[in-house]
Amino acid sequence: MAFSFTVRSTDGAARLGEFQTPHGVVQAPTFMPVGTQGVVKATRHRDLEEAGAEIILGNTYHLLLRPGDELIARRGGLHRFIGWNRPILTDSGGFQVFSLAQRRVITDEGAEFQSHLDGSRYLLTPERATDIQSRLGSDIAMVLDECLAFPATHEAAAASMTRSIQWAQRCRRRLLELQAGPVAGVTVTNPGQAQFGIVQGGVFQDLRDESAGATVDIGFEGYAMGGLSVGEPIDQMYAVVGDTVGRLPPDAPRYLMGAGTPDDLVECVARGVDMFDCVLPTRNARNGQLFTSEGRINIRNARYAEDDSPLDPRCGCYTCRHHSRAYLRHLYMAGEMTAGALNTLHNLSYYLDTMRRIRDAIAFRTFDRFRLDFFRSASRLSLDS
């Protein structure tokens, strides 16, 4: 089955949609748990299915380094290697090259860097990023883009944006070559793979507009906004998202990369975003930071030592159905890895439930009301500040 996206209904700028992918259907707006190394940390795949995840994200940088894209291709692609049969999106590796790799040298050709694991050298070009994702066989591949640090000058942002457009053109060209016929040395493990372009330009709306126009001119199955949620004021991020969405074709999916908080999900759906990914629910869970309908909880806090109530009385996840705050605090304080597993299952359930409620609200055209209620609710507060 080829990739397609259909907007089923709208409520203001918010959209209810549906992706068709070679590995099944995804309801939008959707949140993608981050499966960095071929697993969403501290979960088993069935936890994700139980929490309602319809698509996960894999990190090309990590998988390239370990166990290697060629090994994964020999296994038949990432889905078969990890035993996850639902859709997968892979990033291009660019973000980790800029945030994690050592001794990186960026030229127009691409990014040369050393592995943060063992110092071995890699060259990631737009063509290689496309080839690697072709071997991984994700349902949605991303173009290689340059990730700009925040803050950046207009000049630096412009130069970086221009380079990213050139890279996007090369990524698209390479994908079309791979689709046209066998390319020596590149195994295409998922012929129905889609490819998304990425709009860059920092917080400068003129650059974002130019980037959006050029990226749409190249033509992709979907469009992402990159280089946001990297330290800029939150209102600035919302403004850039709102303006940029208006430059993108209404019939294509829109993906805000690396965001965000539950607030960000609601606010950006309100501006027309269809897809999100973020390590926040999973990373926070492993640190004992939990999202609940009554506010955020730091489970290490002594006030929970004798608290027999569930983490979140409104949550139906395994953790909330079976365990008390007192027990979860004990597991965390005792250093038990089960703490990370139970907390992750809860936080992902909270995020994915929020997405479900968002979709329901759009379907019933009550999204404005939902948004207002959400921001009035206790869920935004910290109970342990």
Next chain:
Amino acid sequence: MAFSFTVRSTDGAARLGEFQTPHGVVQAPTFMPVGTQGVVKATRHRDLEEAGAEIILGNTYHLLLRPGDELIARRGGLHRFIGWNRPILTDSGGFQVFSLAQRRVITDEGAEFQSHLDGSRYLLTPERATDIQSRLGSDIAMVLDECLAFPATHEAAAASMTRSIQWAQRCRRRLLELQAGPVAGVTVTNPGQAQFGIVQGGVFQDLRDESAGATVDIGFEGYAMGGLSVGEPIDQMYAVVGDTVGRLPPDAPRYLMGAGTPDDLVECVARGVDMFDCVLPTRNARNGQLFTSEGRINIRNARYAEDDSPLDPRCGCYTCRHHSRAYLRHLYMAGEMTAGALNTLHNLSYYLDTMRRIRDAIAFRTFDRFRLDFFRSASRLSLDS
């Protein structure tokens, strides 16, 4: 429901039995996964149920130190605190005092020691060990015994055995006091709790015989063999078990503490043992050491990097149904905690399946044949030596 034990049938010295406990029925011979700190490491309770665990073990020493027996009593006992509704056996804390605690001083009164966590001081007497387990509310409590190091002289083993018998008398007396009526400061969270005595005496059969006789004279709901599987030659352990079982009443359950390998389970069932516990399946799993019907596997070994077969083709656990050796190796090498979880689920499934096969063999009076097949099978070999 009070505690009882019924032998349903026998095959040679091997016994098929059934425990009734306040938290339900357990089929014997049984293996108890070790839930040190109120959780079997790297599992969720539903994993244990799925693997077929009918009873788990909790460590009094660890729970006393953190989160504390009084906190657990205020939650209604260990079952309610951890959300596990099936039977639990607790040890007395003695073994960890002897193996883990700091600056311990042992007198006839009891064991004074410092916590390995923060150096705080504790006094564990037979009465306190009984009180603590009364607060925890396990279905089976163990008497406090002195754990002898191996090797020990006959003189040292005799003195230690004698002290353990005195402690066992005090434990039993205290339990009867607690059962007779309220004792200030001690909450009895499980009135149907049973108490097992422990036969000591090192590897000296005359001391074991004396200890067994004295322990049976005191009178307990069941009898354990302690101080074995501590470094003595394996044939010596089997010999002590075989001889000691003959000194125990045929209608009471027999528990070999801290054992063992799959071989040990089969060999000691053959000698009339009904219960086992051991950290081997769970600890080995977290270290990548896996038990399979084809032999033991060290999943770190490079030979598994591109092995698409399941860990054990004869195993029906979640790990074996969904994942390849190649993926499990990747997760382990990448340091993902999911590796520990998937490996633990498999190793426990292997152990508990072995116990099921043992029970079937006794039921069909084919245990001798099973034992022979088991020792001829590949399951005892290491594939990575």
